[in-house]
Amino acid sequence: MGLLARLRKEWFIIGIVLVILSAKLQPSVGVKGGPLKPEITIAYVAVSLIFFNSGLSLKTEELTSALLHVRLHLFVQSFTLIFFPLAVWLLLQVLTLTAIDQWLLKGLQTVSCMPPPVSSAVILTKAVGGNEAAAIFNSAFGSFLGIVVTPLLLLLFLGSSSSVPFTSIFSQLFMTVVVPLILGQVCRGFLREFLERRRPPFSAISSAVLLMIIYTTFCDTFSNPNIELDPTSLLLVVLIIFSIQVSFMLLTFGVSTRSGSGFSPADTVAIMFCSTHKSLTLGIPMLKIVFEGYEHLSLISVPLLIYHPSQILLGSILVPTIRSWMASRQKGHVPTPLYPLRDQTIKPAAHLMGLGAAKGHSCQKVPFYDQQQPGPPHGRAALSAALIACFYFLH
Numbered sequence: 001m002g003l004l005a006r007l008r009k010e011w012f013i014i015g016i017v018l019v020i021l022s023a024k025l026q027p028s029v030g031v032k033g034g035p036l037k038p039e040i041t042i043a044y045v046a047v048s049l050i051f052f053n054s055g056l057s058l059k060t061e062e063l064t065s066a067l068l069h070v071r072l073h074l075f076v077q078s079f080t081l082i083f084f085p086l087a088v089w090l091l092l093q094v095l096t097l098t099a100i101d102q103w104l105l106k107g108l109q110t111v112s113c114m115p116p117p118v119s120s121a122v123i124l125t126k127a128v129g130g131n132e133a134a135a136i137f138n139s140a141f142g143s144f145l146g147i148v149v150t151p152l153l154l155l156l157f158l159g160s161s162s163s164v165p166f167t168s169i170f171s172q173l174f175m176t177v178v179v180p181l182i183l184g185q186v187c188r189g190f191l192r193e194f195l196e197r198r199r200p201p202f203s204a205i206s207s208a209v210l211l212m213i214i215y216t217t218f219c220d221t222f223s224n225p226n227i228e229l230d231p232t233s234l235l236l237v238v239l240i241i242f243s244i245q246v247s248f249m250l251l252t253f254g255v256s257t258r259s260g261s262g263f264s265p266a267d268t269v270a271i272m273f274c275s276t277h278k279s280l281t282l283g284i285p286m287l288k289i290v291f292e293g294y295e296h297l298s299l300i301s302v303p304l305l306i307y308h309p310s311q312i313l314l315g316s317i318l319v320p321t322i323r324s325w326m327a328s329r330q331k332g333h334v335p336t337p338l339y340p341l342r343d344q345t346i347k348p349a350a351h352l353m354g355l356g357a358a359k360g361h362s363c364q365k366v367p368f369y370d371q372q373q374p375g376p377p378h379g380r381a382a383l384s385a386a387l388i389a390c391f392y393f394l395h
Contacts (some may be wrong), residue, residue: 016211016214016305019211020214020218023215023216024218024222027223028223029219030220031219034219036216042212042216043176043288043289043292044176046209046285047176047213047289049180049209050209051178052181053184053205055184055185055186055188056184056187057188057195057200069131069137069267072134072138072270073137073141075255075275076138076270077142077145079271080274081115081142081146081153084112084275085153088109088111088112089112092108092109099232100236101233101234103300104237104299104303105237106158107237107302107304108244110154110158110287111278113150113154113157114150114278114283114304115145115278116138116143116146116275117277120277120315121273121277122135122136124273124312124316125273127319127323128322128326129266129323130266130269131264131270135270135274146286147181147282150282150283151286172289176285177285177286177289213284213285214305217297218298221298224295241307242314248275252275252276253268256271256272277311277315278311284304
C-alpha cells in the first residue's frame with residue numbers, strides 16, 4: 001500500500017495528532033469565548049450532530065436476528081458496564097499509591113465507564129468470522145445503554161470532580177444526545193432507501209466533528225499554564241492500557257470457552273471484542289458534557305484517546321491467531337476476508353467460498369460498515385506511537 005493510500009486510511013489518527021499540535025500553536029482560537037465559540041458550537045451543535053448522525057446510520061432493523069441470544073448479551077453488557085469499571089476502580093486503589101499522575105488515573109476510570117463502539121468491535125468480529133449479528137446488537141444496544149449508564153458511572157466514580165450540577169448534566173445529555181439520536185432514527189425510517197443506495201460517509205462526518213471537539217478540549221489545556229503532564233506517567237499509562245486490554249481479552253476468552261458456558265467459538269469472538277472495546281466517538285462528547293468547564297478535562301481524556309488506537313492495533317494483530325483458532329474449532333468454517341467489501345457481491349470462487357461454492361450455495365451481500373477498517377499492525381503501531389509521542393513532547 002502506497003504512502004498516500006496509507007495516509008488516507010489512517011486520516012483520523014493523523015488528524016488527532018494534527019489538531020493537538022494546532023491547539024498547542026494557537027490555543028486562543030478554541031478556548032471558551034474565542035472565535036470558535038465552543039461553549040455553543042461544540043457543547044451543543046457538534047455533540048448533537050454526532051448523535052444525530054449515529055441515529056441516522058444505526059441499522060436497528062438488522063438486530064432482530066440476534067435479539068434472542070439473551071445470555072450472550074447479558075454477559076457482554078455486564079462485563080462492559082459493571083465488571084470493567086469495578087475492576088479498574090480496584091486497580092486504581094493500588095495505582096494511586098504510586099507517583100503516576102492522578103488525572104491520568106482518573107482518565108483510566110473514565111475509559112472503563114464507556115460503552116462499546118459501533119465500529120471496531122463489529123469489524124474485527126467479522127474479520128475473524130465470529131458472530132457478527134451478536135457484535136452488531138451489543139455494540140448498538142451498548143451505545144443506547146451507555147447514554148444513561150455511562151454518565152451515572154462517571155458521576156459515581158468521579159462525581160466530586162464535576163463542576164456542573166447533576167440535573168444540568170442530564171438535561172444537556174437529553175437535549176444533545178437522546179433527542180438527536182431519536183430524531184436520527186426517525187429520519188432513517190423515512191430515508192432508508194436513499195441511505196442504502198447512496199451510502200453517506202457517516203463515519204467520516206462523525207470523525208471530523210470529533211476532531212473539532214478534541215481540538216477545543218486541548219485548546220483549554222494549552223491556554224492554562226498550570227496544567228502539566230508528566231512524561232513518565234504517560235508512558236506508564238500506555239503500558240497499563242495495553243495490559244488491561246490483553247488481560248481482559250484473555251479473561252473473556254477463558255470464561256466463554258470453559259466447559260458448560262454454552263457459547264460457540266463464534267460467540268467467543270464477539271464477546272472478546274465487544275466486552276473489551278470502548279467508544280471514543282461517544283466517550284469524548286460525554287466527557288465534554290459531564291466535565292464542562294473543568295480545567296483538567298483534556299488530561300482525563302488522554303487515556304481514552306490512547307485506548308482507541310491501541311484496541312484496534314491489538315485486535316488487528318490478533319486477527320490471524322483468532323481466525324486460526326476458529327478454524328480449528330469449527331470444521332468446514334470458511335474464513336471471512338480481513339477487510340469487508342464495500343457493497344459488493346462475493347463471487348463463488350474457490351478461494352473465497354471454499355466448499356460452499358462447490359455445493360452451489362448462493363452468493364450473499366457483504367454488509368458495509370462505514371467505519372475505518374483494521375489496518376496492518378505495523379501501520380497502526382507507527383501511528384499510535386506518533387499519537388503517544390505527541391502527548392509526550394507537547395507537555
